[in-house]
Amino acid sequence: MSEPASISAGIADRYATAIFDIAAESATLESLETSINDLAAALADSEDLRTLISSPLVSRDEQAAAITAVATKMGTDEVLRNALSVMAAKRRLFVVPALISALRTRLSEARGEVTAEVISAKALTKTQSEKLAKTLAANVGKTVKINASVDESIIGGLVVKVGSKMIDSSIRSKLNSLQNAMKEVG
Numbered sequence: 149m150s151e152p153a154s155i156s157a158g159i160a161d162r163y164a165t166a167i168f169d170i171a172a173e174s175a176t177l178e179s180l181e182t183s184i185n186d187l188a189a190a191l192a193d194s195e196d197l198r199t200l201i202s203s204p205l206v207s208r209d210e211q212a213a214a215i216t217a218v219a220t221k222m223g224t225d226e227v228l229r230n231a232l233s234v235m236a237a238k239r240r241l242f243v244v245p246a247l248i249s250a251l252r253t254r255l256s257e258a259r260g261e262v263t264a265e266v267i268s269a270k271a272l273t274k275t276q277s278e279k280l281a282k283t284l285a286a287n288v289g290k291t292v293k294i295n296a297s298v299d300e301s302i303i304g305g306l307v308v309k310v311g312s313k314m315i316d317s318s319i320r321s322k323l324n325s326l327q328n329a330m331k332e333v334g
Contacts, residue, residue, distance in 0.1 A: 156242065156243045156246050157250075159243045160243040160246035160249070163231060163235065163240070163243070164251045164253075165254075166231070167227055167228060167251060168180075168251060168255070168258075170227050171227045172258070174227070176225060176226075179225040180251070181255050183223075184228065184251050184252065186222050186223075187224065187248060188248050190218070190222065191244065197218065201215070201241040201242055201244050202241070208236065208239060211236040211239075211241055212236035215232045215233065215235075216232070216236075219232050219233075232244075235247075256293065260290050261291045262288055262290045262293070262310060262311060263293045263295050264284050264294055264295065264308055264309065265297075265308070265310075266294055266295065266297070266306060267296075267299045267308075267318075268296065268298060268302070268305075268306050268307075269298070269300055269303055269304050269305070270298065270300075271296070272296050277294045280294060280306075280308075281293070281294050292310070301320060302320045303318065304318065307321075
């Protein structure tokens, strides 16, 4: 992880911890989850919103007014809306994508879930995803949510990452291993 990304992750983690703890105390975790999903969708759909949170040309006051208006219009959870206002006042809105990720992780942990990042050469069918989730759940001991993506360059097989553990059974990695073994022999 690069240093700026590490700094952003640290800032996002501190805000995520505070937001999550307040939402847990006030029993508004479901509302918080809905709000972060809505905010993530808005960020994905709106170039203007991404510019607002990341542009140094937008003043603090403009950022605070705009993010408060957007959050209010979206019906965002009060805890998240207040946190976004504080983040705007401190010029920390650039960490919102990392904040969303950190909050999703905390919400999953609270439900006893873990997310598995799965990369495959072709899109997994629903049956394949369910079977993989059951197999991983048996090994991890928690409910597993699959976050699947497609990368045709792995040729075949899967790359699965659960927490800090990674299983790479892709044909690309096997070919690379074979190539390295051939270099050592020759």
